[in-house]
Structure formats: structure tokens, C-alpha cells
Amino acid sequence: MWGASFYERASRLFQQYPSLSKLLVVATVSGGSLAAFHEGRPFHSRTAYAEAAQSEGESKKKKVVVLGTGWAGVSFLKNLKSSSYDVEVVSPHNYFLFTPLLPSITCGTVEPRSIVEPIRSITKKKGLDVQFREAACYKIDPQNKKVYCRTTQDNNSCGKNEFSVDYDYLIIAMGAKSNTFNTPGVEEHAHFLKAVEDALKIRKSVIDCFERASLPCISEEERKKILHFVVVGGGPAGVEFAAELHDFVSEDLAKLYPSLKDDVSITLLEAGDHILNMFDRRITKFAEEKFSRDGIDVKTGSQVVKVTAKEISTKERTTGHVSSTPYGMCLWATGIGARPEIIEFMKQIGQANRRVLATDEWLRVEGCDGIYAVGDCATVNQRRIMEDISHIISKADTGKSGTLSLEEFHGVIDDVMERYPQLELHLKSKQMSSIHDLLKNSSEKYSSTEVDIETFKSALSQADSQMKNLPATAQVAAQQGAYLANCFNRMEECEKYPEGPLRFRGEGRHRFHPFRYKHLGMFAPLGGEQTAFQLPGDWVSIGYSSQWLWYSVYVSKLVSWRTRVLVVSDWGRRFIFGRDSSRI
């Protein structure tokens, strides 16, 4: 195979794998005038093309480097249409992981390979000119437009382990890490649920507890300790894991470990007043009642202060009382924090005093050139209207009259609405249909022909209270990635014909519309084929019907036909054969 001449090999390969012809066509199309050359060397066409393009003195493609292959990074790649960029992706994972089904892996409801898709196969399907590097970026150098990377492998010693990549545009989509809030012992003793490896470790650990509890050298009392599962954090991840674990125990393990069934206990610790507190109160109440019926012990107002190998110490928020409970396995799912590389980068660019990397509404990292950040690693630092109010007014008051004519007002108000999304939220929260209602409300001096500047100011000033950070969800990350790809796709076009709002502090318009998050609803599986579903507009559904809604949304969102088929067959398999309890 490796010894035969290239032509022989290539032609045999094409006979064997007709789908490669497609690759050749793609390469040819993107290569344009080099088609003849390509036909001879399909496999090297990308590199060859890049080299040839440079040597022929064509204008060099801009290099886009994407760090990370989570929701944000992959959404960017999947939506990038233009072949006018040279894209290089650096990530420690060579696959995309469909994170919403991660809790299902912990108990074997779904298999890990069913919810991952290799990055190379995603970009290959898109026919993009993308290089993938399995490595972790450990340093960003914004001055020299370079990122420094290191392989995550430690078992192969051939060749160097570090390299650097130059960029014209950098997309930081590295995600976040689990936040331990510096609670002692968590890092060492608790499980997290961010990656496939975590979920597999949890699966083993659950079985380990059952096997250990089955040993004859374990006393009745120790058995109960070992079979005490503690989940810290009452958010969707913690709640879903607790529900999955309960189902796994009652549906599958109870049959195989009948004598242990009565010794199992599950505790869900939440520092706040309620679990699922970002959901509607009806859902929270339903979930708490369901868990209580299921025998899952929900302890709210209980903050974990220390974790040791055998015990977990909690402090009651109301009484301040600290107590310790023995446990067998602990999942830590309390939220996310910035990754060390991001913290380092923030120090470099003067964001050291912030908790998370800040971008503007166009997802550009503040204080940097050509660097964008999307997903959990960053937050959109919304601009306060009051910061810019004098600029807005001077821009609006074209006649410098001290009041705004209706024409002048309409000349800026759409741009203001677009530039400062808090204004729309404020109107919504006040149940007002237009800005006129707000103006009318905030001053008696309101007239329908012109707008007093002080009235305008005081009306807008109320809106800043409505500024909210976007939640750290897959939905936000995916929308940001898609938004950014869309900007990159139309970079040249929008350079010539900017489509964004007026620049109040500068001249002209912004090139692009700012990023705007569209909330599509959220859901939390509660176990026992029950799911809570919350759509925008106060629409709440709980129960079996939403389980099916949940299934169908998940399946429609899955990455590829492969993952769709596999997840559905996993569900079918679980339904017929139950979950596997082999410790592998």
C-alpha cells in the first residue's frame, strides 16, 4: 500500500472510496486555476495550493485561528461559508461534544461515542480549508499576533511538544472550568462534569461504590456511607445527574444488587433557597416535590465548606451550623470559573480586575485588535447608555437646538435601541410597546412633536438597570459562534456597506449589527421520563409530554446523522436492555 507509486495508489483509492472524488472536487473548486495540478495530487492540494498561492504572489488569505472545539468554536466553523480564510483550529479535544447529554453518559443512558463527532469530519463535510491541531493553547501574544500551543499527549516522545501559530484573527472559544470557589478538598476528591472523561469516571465510580459495598469486609454502617451519593449544586447539571442516578439505581442496579437497594441514598446540596433557581417557580416546586417523592434528599441553603476523602462538610446558611456527612461519591456541579490561560491573558491586556474575559457587543475582546471571544470563556460587557448619553444627544441633535425634533429623534432612536439592548428589555419589563410610552411616562413635558433632552436622558437612564449577563449555556455559545461566522462571511461586504448602528462616539456606522441573544427556552430532565420545559413567554410544560419534546429537540440538535442515529438507538437499547453495569 505505502510502497506503490502515487498514481496507482490514488486511482485505487478512488475506486475504493468514491466519496473521495468529492474531496477532490472541493479542492479543485477552491483551488481555481490550479485544477490541473490538483488532479495529480489530490491529497496534498491544500498545502500545495497555499504554497503555490504564495509563490505566485497572489494576495495571501487571512489566517483565522480558532481556540477550542466546544459549542462556540464548532458553531463558528459550521457557519463559516467563505473559503477566503485560512483556518487553523487548536484544541485539546479532536472532537465536538454534545454537552447537554453529558449527564446521560454518567449512568450509561447514552454512550459517549454517540454524542461526539470528530472535528475533521465536521470540517470535511463543510469542505472548508481547515487545519486541526490537537493541542492546548497556553499563551496568547496579542502584540505579535501569535498563540503558543503545547501537545496534551505525554506518552510519545518523538519530536517537539510545543509550537506557535500566527494569526490575523483569533477566536477564543476555550470554554471554562468548573468553579470550586477554592473550597478545600474539592479538586482532589470530588468529580466534575465538563468532559467525556469526567462522565466516564463518574460511571465507573458509581459502579465502584456498588461493588465495594458488596464486599464481605464492609460493615452495614460502612455500606450506607459508601452508597451515599452527594451532588453539590442544584443547577440543571446537578439536578439531571441526581435524576439519572436515581433512575439507574431504581431501574437497573436494584435488580442486580438487590441486597444493597435499601442502603442507597442521594443528597442534593444547594447553597441557594431553591434548586433550578433560573427556572420558573412552578418548575422548581415540581422538581423539589418529585425529588422528595423519589427519596432524593434536597438540602437547600447548605453551603459546602470542605471535602475530604470520606466526609463532606456543610454550613447552614441560616444558622451557620457546620456539620459533616460521610459519602461514597461526590459530584461538584456548582458553576464555572475562568481557565488559568484566560486569567493570564486578561492580566496581559489590562483586564486583571475582571472575573471573566470581557468583549464588546461585537464579541471583540476589549483592548485587543483582531481577537474575538465566544462562549463560556467570555462575557459581553454591555455598554451603559449613561456612559454615552452626551454623545448620543449631540449626534441626535443635529440642529444643536437643545431639543430633539421628531425627525431628529427618529434619526437615532433605532440605532440607540440596537446599540443598547437593555432599552428594549426595559420596555418589555414595563410592558410598554414603544419608546414613546417610556418618554410619556418619565416626564410630563412629553409632547408628540418634539422631545425634551432632559426627558430623553432621564427616560434612557432607567434602562441601564436592565443590563444582564448572558447565561453560560450551549445556546448562547452556539449563537455567538454562528453570529461571528456570519460577520466573517460578510467582512468585505460590510466593510464597504456597514450595516450596524451609528457610532455615537465616532463617525459613520458600525460594520455589523451587534450580537443579540435569542432565548429559545430551556429544559431540565427530572428522571422517570419527566422533563420540565420552559419556553420564552412564560410557557411552562412539565411531565411526560415534554420528555418527548426534549427527545425531539435533542435529536434535531445533534451534530450529524451519525450522532442522531446512535443516540436514538442508545435510547432504544436502554428501553429494551436497561443500562449496562459493567465496570469498564
Add this chain to the structure above:
Amino acid sequence: MWGASFYERASRLFQQYPSLSKLLVVATVSGGSLAAFHEGRPFHSRTAYAEAAQSEGESKKKKVVVLGTGWAGVSFLKNLKSSSYDVEVVSPHNYFLFTPLLPSITCGTVEPRSIVEPIRSITKKKGLDVQFREAACYKIDPQNKKVYCRTTQDNNSCGKNEFSVDYDYLIIAMGAKSNTFNTPGVEEHAHFLKAVEDALKIRKSVIDCFERASLPCISEEERKKILHFVVVGGGPAGVEFAAELHDFVSEDLAKLYPSLKDDVSITLLEAGDHILNMFDRRITKFAEEKFSRDGIDVKTGSQVVKVTAKEISTKERTTGHVSSTPYGMCLWATGIGARPEIIEFMKQIGQANRRVLATDEWLRVEGCDGIYAVGDCATVNQRRIMEDISHIISKADTGKSGTLSLEEFHGVIDDVMERYPQLELHLKSKQMSSIHDLLKNSSEKYSSTEVDIETFKSALSQADSQMKNLPATAQVAAQQGAYLANCFNRMEECEKYPEGPLRFRGEGRHRFHPFRYKHLGMFAPLGGEQTAFQLPGDWVSIGYSSQWLWYSVYVSKLVSWRTRVLVVSDWGRRFIFGRDSSRI
């Protein structure tokens, strides 16, 4: 759930899971007179029954301890019918692994969960009174009939880690470990292929090599080194892995890593003259030719003398020349050796000078009482006819006449044939249909009415040369386990009415027929939908047709309906979507 009273819980559970009623029925049937008691406490019935049986002074069940859950151990469990034993299984794996498909896991043709089945679910289906302990036996004490065990978990510190188990009968079915022949560096740098974990590590390692070779810091030369895969050992495991790897590279990875395809090389090192040397020469030749066409470099007569992190050193058998080759990943598949616990045990029972634990033809460990060994951890130490020849003759020559009348001859010859299987093999090898031919052949003094003792002796003496050890295969292990279970099932019956051959050195008959291996054929998948198949009686089939035979044999042999369905769906999935290359 855990808080409610037992009756409530139990009744709710039965409503929810009707299949548990079956468990209750099983428990009731085996419990007999304790049925009323069981109905109230279905989950504790086993323990309760054991306790009750003891306290009521009934004759205590004999305790059978099985060490290991491989082919031999599980085959024993699956064939054990009698509920008159108290069975305890100790194994570091809580599942049975269908090892013939292990090479398929290394490249993702089949998923690991598709070829494992939890021991508890196997024994539960059989309705057996079996306790399973996930632990490794580290010491056997044959004097006190005790085994000492230790948990294999290291992450949970609650309770003790060691315990001992008493036995009346001990079945050692612990398998073997990979044999490195003390070659330096193998343990540290090479991969083995004995367990699921090994196969998963290999799968990761293959992808690691491809990802590492894709990094920009790797030179052309280094890339070739990293993509050099070396398989040591030309037996079925090594050949199948090389074939699987070749298919994985050419069918799947070539599409995703097009620029690396030409840098991949696979080398198969075999110390002997041919690969697959236990197969028919036609198969060996076909395999060698196919591998050569595929570009797999088969080097025979090449013995590995040292492995380092970067290089593998080989010595040519003919020239003695030692050379080193850089490599990226190395699989060591040269055969098996005794496990350290078994070596320790052999020292205790006076088998220190042997390479592997020896049993007699009834699979009883020589020099021990009530200990049996089955599968790869042991070998049947066949008795030479010449050791017993004088006893045979004195038993045969009832008239003490110095010659054997035809009646006397027929009185022992069937027992001799059964007791010494080499005799039948010898006849077969000489293409003789009966012992008379042999006698006729070995002496001119042969008459059809009586047999001269010297003639008899000299005829039998030839047979000992035909003694062969059984191969270390799943087939042998499974047959041994089933044989032993059958003996245990009929222990009492055969005690009264022994069915085995005459005891030449003692009185009466052996209780059981000795174990006799029935070879059902063997096959080796050679990649590219080709399989070599060899059935007893010189029947050889190579090619696509035997691939289907291979599929159907595998499926029919799979442990449960679950594993059958999953393996078939894995094959279908591979056919449609290819193998996944995500590094998880």
C-alpha cells in the same frame, strides 16, 4: 424511596418492575419450605435462606469459590445447574468479556459495551445462588481451604480492603498475563491486548499518533517515525490487530488525515518462520500474501530484544544481526505467561519447577484437595502410558498368564483408550481404524486370539509421543468450564455410580470421564472483509464467504441477546458511518 417502610417499597417496586416477580419466584422455588417467609422479604431471601438453613440444622451446602470471570469461569457458572452449592465468585472484573472481538475494539469496529455482560446479570438469568465480589485473589491457602482477596479499587477509603473466603471446592480460572519473555522495556513501552482497558488504550494511542503527526512542530522524518505501528507476534491476535489497523487507516483515517496517509507504515514481527503458524500452510501463505499486497511489512525470523520509548531492537534469527527501528506505537502479542499469584501458589504446592499450573485429566490441581483449575491459567498434565504400563498389564492380565486373552484385552482397552487420549491420536496419525491394526503393525507375533504382553507394551509405548498440550484458547477454556460444571452437577450421582475409566493404580473406576477437548475449528480475520477459516478434517476456507461464517459464529456465541443485538448494530454502524476517530 429509601425512607418508606419496607412493605410499601417492595409492593411499589413490584408494581413498577413486574420482572422482579420472576426473581421472587426463583427465590421461592430454591427456598422450598421457606416460601411464606420469602414473600415478605424477597430481596433478602438468599441470605435469609442460608441463615435459616444453618440454624435449622439442615446439611450445609458445599461452598464453591470461583476465581475469575473469563471464558472458563463464566462457562462453569452458565452450566452449573444444581442449586445444591453455595457459589461465590471473586474477580477483578464484574463482567464477562467476549475476547475474540477484543481486536475489533482497538479500532472501533465494535464498541466495548457490546461485548461485555455483567456477571450479576448472567447469574441472575440462571437463577443461581451466586455471590459476586469484585476483588483480586492474591493468595490461596490450600491447607486451611481459604482464599485471600483484596479490592482493586484505590479511590475509596471507607472500610477495609481485604477479606478471606472459605471454600469446599475452589475453581481457579484466573487466566494468564501477556508474556514479555523478560524483554527489557516491553512492560513500560508496549501495549498488550488482554483486557478492555488495553483495547481502549490502544484505540486512543492510534489516534494520538495521528494527531501528533499532524502538529506543525513535527518534521517529515519524525512524522514517519510516529506513524510506524509495530505489532510483535504473528499469532491470531497480532495478525487480527494488524489487519484491523490497516482497515481503520485505509477506510477511515485516510479520509480525515489525507496528508498523513502516505507516511503510515505497519510492521508485523514474528520470531518464527511464518505468521499464523498454528494454521494450515495454505492459510499462512494467503495471509502473508494479502498482508504484502496491503503494504503490511511482515518480518519473520525476527526476535525483539529490547524496546525503548522511541525504538524497537530486533535480532535476525539467521544472521544474529541486531538492528533498531523507530516506532510510534507497539503492540506486544507474543503469547501468555503465568500470573504472579499462580506462580506463588505453584511454589506452595510443590509445582515450583513447572511453567504453568498442572492439573490431571479431571482438571484437579495436582497435589491439592478440592482445587480445580481451568482455562489459560492451567494445563492438563497428561499421563504417559509408560508410567502406568505395568499397572495396566497387571489389571488386564486377570489370569496372570503372561499373555492377554481377547476377553482380557477387551476388558481394559476401552478404559485405556479413554484414560490415555494420546493413543487415539496416535491411531489417527497412523491412519489406523483400531488398536488391532497397531498391534498387528508393531509385532509379527500378533494373533487374533490372544495378545502378547510385550507386543501390547511396545504398541502402546509409541503413543506417548503424541502427547500435546491444549492450546490456550477461549474454546478450550469454555469446554473445560462446561465439563467441570457438568461434573459438579452430577457429583452425588457419580459418587454412587462412577462412570469414568478403570483406576489402573487403584480400585474401582474414576468418578467421571476425563476431560476431552473437542476442536471445533479456528479462524483469523485478515482485514478487508476476508477471513481464514480452518475446520477439523483439513477443511480450509479463505475469503469473503468465510467472513460471513465468522460473523455468524461470533454472533451465535455471544453471551446474551443484548450483546448479539449490539454487536450486529455496531457492524451495521461501521458499515454506514465508518469508525469514529474521536480521542475518547
